[in-house]
Amino acid sequence: MLKEAISYSLAAGASVRIVQVTDPHLFADPSAQLLGVNTALSLESVLNTIKAVQYPADFMLATGDISQDYSGESYHNFVRAIAPLDFPCHYLPGNHDDPRIMRLNMQGPNIYGQQRILAGSWQIIMLDSTVRGKPGGHMADSEIDLIKSAVADQPDRHTLLVMHHNPILVKCQWLDQHCMDNGSDFIEQVSQIPQVKGLLWGHVHQQLDKKHLGPHGAISLMATPSTCIQFKPLSSYFSLDALQPGYRLLELKADGSMLTNVYRVPGDKFFPDRGARGY
Numbered sequence: 001m002l003k004e005a006i007s008y009s010l011a012a013g014a015s016v017r018i019v020q021v022t023d024p025h026l027f028a029d030p031s032a033q034l035l036g037v038n039t040a041l042s043l044e045s046v047l048n049t050i051k052a053v054q055y056p057a058d059f060m061l062a063t064g065d066i067s068q069d070y071s072g073e074s075y076h077n078f079v080r081a082i083a084p085l086d087f088p089c090h091y092l093p094g095n096h097d098d099p100r101i102m103r104l105n106m107q108g109p110n111i112y113g114q115q116r117i118l119a120g121s122w123q124i125i126m127l128d129s130t131v132r133g134k135p136g137g138h139m140a141d142s143e144i145d146l147i148k149s150a151v152a153d154q155p156d157r158h159t160l161l162v163m164h165h166n167p168i169l170v171k172c173q174w175l176d177q178h179c180m181d182n183g184s185d186f187i188e189q190v191s192q193i194p195q196v197k198g199l200l201w202g203h204v205h206q207q208l209d210k211k212h213l214g215p216h217g218a219i220s221l222m223a224t225p226s227t228c229i230q231f232k233p234l235s236s237y238f239s240l241d242a243l244q245p246g247y248r249l250l251e252l253k254a255d256g257s258m259l260t261n262v263y264r265v266p267g268d269k270f271f272p273d274r275g276a277r278g279y
């Protein structure tokens with residue numbers, strides 16, 4: 001059964017404007033660090049940067065790994081941190097989230113769990129790619145069924161699929177062992193659906209913008225930096241990057257095309273422990 005969607009009414013022909021933040025890895029303790037980076041402070045810097053550019057977003061997407069310690073308080077800290085932006089927030093779980101603790105604690109006005117979003121001429125589908133107790137992901141048949149029913153329900157809307165895990169390999173061997181294990185099959189299946197225009201995820205703590213050429217044209221494949229530590233691209237072994245925390249803005253146009261860019265916190269305030277070998 002298809003759950004009721006959250007609807008945003010936009011002016012006719014208007015673009016949908018979205019801010020994506022991902023992988024904040026917050027702790028209950030706001031002074032705690034992940035490999036030398038205070039994750040509460042780095043999230044706050046990202047949010048301040050977003051605020052400063054005054055992007056007129058319709059809503060925010062938070063694509064998992066909100067917590068690093070599975071605490072209820074880490075989710076409260078996230079809800080408190082995003083409140084000043086005053087955007088509705090739609091979230092989905094990552095491998096570091098406990099979906100139940102997340103649901104119970106991601107509470108507040110305009111905070112929504114995994115759900116379909118209808119806005120302008122677009123449908124955005126928030127998917128669960130997590131596998132209980134594992135860092136890697138899998139797209140369950142039930143999620144693929146959800147996509148098919150949601151598209152059948154809104155056949156005239158362009159569709160963006162949002163998830164935590166990467167359905168394509170990023171060519172970091174250590175990280176690719178934790179990818180979506182049926183990613184190529186997933187992309188193959190969704191590229192048969194003409195409404196699907198883009199796939200958006202987190203998890204890999206690095207930017208990636210690619211196109212997949214399917215039978216109905218090009219589909220955008222987009223990965224977004226974490227709001228805390230960054231993984232070094234194309235690295236066989238665990239390695240951190242010196243790039244600053246970041247986020248992504250998207251503008252989904254009424255004709256099905258999109259504009260998108262990744263931005264980072266200015267300066268070089270956040271120094272991870274470069275000798276770290278994992279966490």
Ligand SMILES: Nc1ncnc2c1ncn2[C@@H]1O[C@@H]2COP(=O)(O)O[C@H]2[C@H]1O
Pocket residue numbers: 023065095096135174175178203238277278279
């Ligand atoms: N050195 C490592 N080798 C392999 N996996 C790791 C290592 N360090 C951390 N990980 C896992 O890889 C995951 C990638 O991003 P996550 O933030 O989901 O959480 C990370 C850990 O679960």
Ligand SMILES: [Fe+2]
Pocket residue numbers: 023065094095096202203204
């Ligand atoms: Fe992750």
